[in-house]
Amino acid sequence: TRLADGTPRRSIQLSNIVEQRIFDNNEIISTPKRSRSKLADDADYTPKKSTHKSPGRPRRMSTTGTSTKQKEDAPMTPSQKMKKIRAGELSPSMEQRHQQLDVGHKSQLQLAREQLHVSVVPKSLPCREKEFDNIYSFLEGKIQDQCGGCMYVSGVPGTGKTATVTGVIRTLQRLVEQDKLPAFEFLEINGMRLTEPRQAYVQIYKQLTGKTVSWEHAHSLLEKRFTTPAPRRLTTVLLVDELDILCNRRQDVVYNLLDWPTKSAAHLVVVTIANTMDLPERLLMGKVTSRLGLTRLTFQPYTHKQLQEIVTARLAGSEAFKGEAVQLVARKVAAVSGDARRALDICRRATEIADTGSEPTANAATKCVTMLHVQQALGEMIASAKVQAIKNCSRMEQIFLQAVAAEVTRTGVEETMFHGVYTQIETIATFMGVALPAPGRALNICSKLGAERLIICEHSRNDLFQKILLNVSPDDIHYALRVEGN
Amino acid sequence: EPEQPPLPSPPRNKYQNARRVLNSAETLNLPGREEQLQELREFFSSHLDTQTSGSLYVSGQPGTGKTACLSMLLRAPEYAQRLQRVYINCTSIASVGAVYKKLCMELQLKPTGRTERDHLEAIQRHLRKAKRMLLLVLDEIDQLSTTRQEVLYTIFEWPALPGARILLVGIANSLDLTDRALMRLNARCELKPRLMHFPPYTKPQIVEIFKSRLAEAQVLDVFPPVTLQLLAAKVSAVSGDVRRALDIGRRVVEIAEQQKCAGEKEFNMKALELDGPPAEETLKPVQVSQVAAVLNKVYGASQNLEEDIEEAFPLQQKLMLCSLVLMLRNERNKDISVGRLHEVYRRVCSKRNILALDQAEFAGTVDLVETRGILRVMRKKEPRLNKVLLQWDEEEVHAALSDKQLIASILSDTACLAK
Numbered sequence: 001t002r003l004a005d006g007t008p009r010r011s012i013q014l015s016n017i018v019e020q021r022i023f024d025n026n027e028i029i030s031t032p033k034r035s036r037s038k039l040a041d042d043a044d045y046t047p048k049k050s051t052h053k054s055p056g057r058p059r060r061m062s063t064t065g066t067s068t069k070q071k072e073d074a075p076m077t078p079s080q081k082m083k084k085i086r087a088g089e090l091s092p093s094m095e096q097r098h099q100q101l102d103v104g105h106k107s108q109l110q111l112a113r114e115q116l117h118v119s120v121v122p123k124s125l126p127c128r129e130k131e132f133d134n135i136y137s138f139l140e141g142k143i144q145d146q147c148g149g150c151m152y153v154s155g156v157p158g159t160g161k162t163a164t165v166t167g168v169i170r171t172l173q174r175l176v177e178q179d180k181l182p183a184f185e186f187l188e189i190n191g192m193r194l195t196e197p198r199q200a201y202v203q204i205y206k207q208l209t210g211k212t213v214s215w216e217h218a219h220s221l222l223e224k225r226f227t228t229p230a231p232r233r234l235t236t237v238l239l240v241d242e243l244d245i246l247c248n249r250r251q252d253v254v255y256n257l258l259d260w261p262t263k264s265a266a267h268l269v270v271v272t273i274a275n276t277m278d279l280p281e282r283l284l285m286g287k288v289t290s291r292l293g294l295t296r297l298t299f300q301p302y303t304h305k306q307l308q309e310i311v312t313a314r315l316a317g318s319e320a321f322k323g324e325a326v327q328l329v330a331r332k333v334a335a336v337s338g339d340a341r342r343a344l345d346i347c348r349r350a351t352e353i354a355d356t357g358s359e360p361t362a363n364a365a366t367k368c369v370t371m372l373h374v375q376q377a378l379g380e381m382i383a384s385a386k387v388q389a390i391k392n393c394s395r396m397e398q399i400f401l402q403a404v405a406a407e408v409t410r411t412g413v414e415e416t417m418f419h420g421v422y423t424q425i426e427t428i429a430t431f432m433g434v435a436l437p438a439p440g441r442a443l444n445i446c447s448k449l450g451a452e453r454l455i456i457c458e459h460s461r462n463d464l465f466q467k468i469l470l471n472v473s474p475d476d477i478h479y480a481l482r483v484e485g486n
Numbered sequence: 487e488p489e490q491p492p493l494p495s496p497p498r499n500k501y502q503n504a505r506r507v508l509n510s511a512e513t514l515n516l517p518g519r520e521e522q523l524q525e526l527r528e529f530f531s532s533h534l535d536t537q538t539s540g541s542l543y544v545s546g547q548p549g550t551g552k553t554a555c556l557s558m559l560l561r562a563p564e565y566a567q568r569l570q571r572v573y574i575n576c577t578s579i580a581s582v583g584a585v586y587k588k589l590c591m592e593l594q595l596k597p598t599g600r601t602e603r604d605h606l607e608a609i610q611r612h613l614r615k616a617k618r619m620l621l622l623v624l625d626e627i628d629q630l631s632t633t634r635q636e637v638l639y640t641i642f643e644w645p646a647l648p649g650a651r652i653l654l655v656g657i658a659n660s661l662d663l664t665d666r667a668l669m670r671l672n673a674r675c676e677l678k679p680r681l682m683h684f685p686p687y688t689k690p691q692i693v694e695i696f697k698s699r700l701a702e703a704q705v706l707d708v709f710p711p712v713t714l715q716l717l718a719a720k721v722s723a724v725s726g727d728v729r730r731a732l733d734i735g736r737r738v739v740e741i742a743e744q745q746k747c748a749g750e751k752e753f754n755m756k757a758l759e760l761d762g763p764p765a766e767e768t769l770k771p772v773q774v775s776q777v778a779a780v781l782n783k784v785y786g787a788s789q790n791l792e793e794d795i796e797e798a799f800p801l802q803q804k805l806m807l808c809s810l811v812l813m814l815r816n817e818r819n820k821d822i823s824v825g826r827l828h829e830v831y832r833r834v835c836s837k838r839n840i841l842a843l844d845q846a847e848f849a850g851t852v853d854l855v856e857t858r859g860i861l862r863v864m865r866k867k868e869p870r871l872n873k874v875l876l877q878w879d880e881e882e883v884h885a886a887l888s889d890k891q892l893i894a895s896i897l898s899d900t901a902c903l904a905k
Contacts, residue, residue, distance in 0.1 A: 275857045
C-alpha cells in the first residue's frame, strides 16, 4: 500500500485494520514495532502544517472507501503518492511515541509550569472582554445579515489578538451547533506561513476543498466561487493573520482578499490582524485602504494589573507562587512591553529555578516560587550581557575599548578612525605600564571586538583609516572596568 | 441528505434592515452619478452609431463609483445585442503580460500557440474581423504599468488598428496616468484616450445616496435628516469616498442598536418588578451625538488614542519618547540614532532612579512604539545606527502620554543631554 516504498514485503503484511484506523481517526496504532516503522515512512512526506484544524476538513477525510480499494494494487510510486497528497486523500500524520509516558504524581510546581505554558490557551481570555464583545457583535451581525465586510485588528505582539478572534469564532461555532445562528465556514491563513503572498490563494482553496492546486488555478477558482451567486452559499469567515507580510509591491493579493467581500455574491467576512496600528495608511494603496473600511480595533498592551490577573487565572488556586512574586513579574513586563507571552515565560523560568533551587533538603511538595526566584529569572531574561562580555575581555581588548571611548570623548564625534584610537592606546598603555601592541596586533584585536559586536568596525583592509564605532555605551565600559579595578 | 429547512430567522428590526442595506456591495441604483452615466452612454452610443473605435480613461479617487457605473452599463440590456462586453480586473492577472491570455479566455479565442505573442495575434485577428463591436473594460489599469509600458501601449493602440472596432475603457485612481505613463499617445490624436474624471461625492450627493438606500428598505426614519447632513458634511469634506460614508453609517446603526439593547435590558428589569405588559417595539432614531461620536473616533486618529492609552502605555516606552522629544527640542542635529537616544535615555532613567533597559531590549522597545505610528525607524546596517524619526508633533505626543508631570520633569532636564 501507500507506505511500502522501501520494503514492500513487510508492509504488505500490515493488516488492513491498521490502514483504516489511520484513515478514520488519527489514533495511535496498537502494534508497536510495525507501527513505528510505518509511521516513520509517513513522516517523510508530512507537510509542515497539520491541517485537521479547519472545520471543513473532517467531511472529506472519510476516505475509507478509497483505502480499501487501494490495498489490492500494491506499492505506490512517489508520483502516485504526491498525487494523493495533492488531492488531499492522504492525511499527513506524525510519528507517535513508542509508549505513552508514565506520568506519575506531579508536584505543585510542575502543574503550575504546565498551566503557565504559552500554548495553553484558556477557555476565556481574562481582561479582553471588551474586545471580545466588539469582534463578536461584528461577526454575529455579518453572519446574520449574510453580507460581507472587513475588519482590521491591530496591536503589539502578545496582547491576545489571535486568541481573542479564534475564541470568538469558537463561540460562534458553538452557537451554530445549537441552531441559534446560521451556519458559516471558517478559513484561516497566516502571512508568515506562506512562502509567497500568492500562496494565500492555494491555502484558502485547500481549506475549502482539501485539494492542492497551483496558485493561478486556485485564484481563478476562488474568483469564480466568490463572484458567481449561488443560492445556498454559506457565509465564509476568513481570518488573515500577519497582513503586512501579504503586501508586496503590486498589492494584488491584499486587494483581491479585500475586494471579494464587496461582491454581493461572496458572503465573505474578512478579519485581518497585524501589529502596526496605522498599517492601512502607511503601507497600503488608497484603493486597498478604502476597501478595508473603518471598522478597526486596537489591542492595547496589558497593564500590570491585567498581567497579574492573567497569571493568577492560569495558576487557578495553586499555591506554587507567592502573590508578590507574580506582582513583580507583572510590573516588570508591563513597564517594558505589556506582552503576556513574556510574563508567562518569565514565570515558567521562575518555576524551573525554584525546582532546581539551592536547598535540596526542602520537601518537593512545599516548594514555592518566591521573589528571589523571580528576580533571578528576570535577571536572566532582561539581562545585559554586555558588561559581562567587557569584563571577560583580555587586558589589551579592554585597553582598546577604553581607547575608543577616550577618542570619542576627545573628538566629540561618535565615529573614530583607527589611527586616532591607536594613539590613545599608546597613551593608555604607557600610563598603565603595559607593552604596546603593534598596529597589526591591534587590528586583530579590533576585528575580534567587531565580531563580538562590542564595536562596529569596517573591514580591516583599510587598516589605519578604518572607521570604528562603539556598540556599547561608554558608561558600560567605565562601569565594567571600574568595578573590576576595585 | 434530508433537506433541512432554513432556520426560522428572527423578526428583523429596523436597525438590522438599515445595517444590511448600507452595505458597500454593488447596486443597480446610482444616485449622484447621473451626469457621468449620461456621458458614458453618449460615448458608447456615438461610437456604436458611427461604428468607430474609441478609447476612454476613467479616473477618480477610490470609492467614487467608477466600477459601479461601468458594471451597471455592462449589464444594461440595450447594449447586449450590439456589443460584446468584457470586464477584466487587472489585479487578478498573474503578470502584466498575462492580460492577453485572460482576454483570449474571455473572448473564447483559440490562439495557435501558448506564448504571449500568439495570444496577442489571436486577439488582433479577432479585432480585425469581429462581427460585433467589443467593449473592453480594464479595471485598475495602473497595475499594467511597467517601465517600458509595452502592454499598455499595445492595448491603447488597438482602437487605431485598421478595421478594428473596439471601445476601450481603462479605470484607475490617478488623474494623469495617461499623460504620465503614456506620453507617446499624445503624438497622434486618434490614439489619445478621451479623459473622464469622477469627482469625489459632494455633501448633497452622499445624503441622496443614503436616502435612496434607506428608502429601499423603508427604514428612512432610522436616520433623521440632521444626522445625515452631519455625516455627509464630514465625509465629503475629508475624502468624498462613499465606501467610508456607508461604513460610518453602518457603524452608527450598530452602535445605536447596542445601546438600545442595553437600554432595553434595564427597562425589562424594571418591567419585571412592576409586572407590567412588555413594551411594544419602538424605534429610536439615531442621535446626532451618536454620529458625532463615531465620526470623532474615525477621523480623530491620534486624539482618540489618549483615551485608550491612559495607563496602557508602558513606562519605559514613555521614558523613551520623552527622551526623544527632549533631544529634538534641544539639539540642532535632528539626526538621532538609536545609540544616541539610548545614551540620553539611560541618563534620564538613572536620574529618576529607574532601572534602564540595555541596548538590545531598548531596540525592541523602539520597534513596539513604531507600531503605534509615533515613530519611524530607518533601518541601517547595525541596530545601533538605526535612525529614529518622530512622526507626530510634540503636542500630540504630550496628549498621548497623558503624564504631564513626567514629561515636564524630563523636558526641563537638559543636563541629561550634555556629556
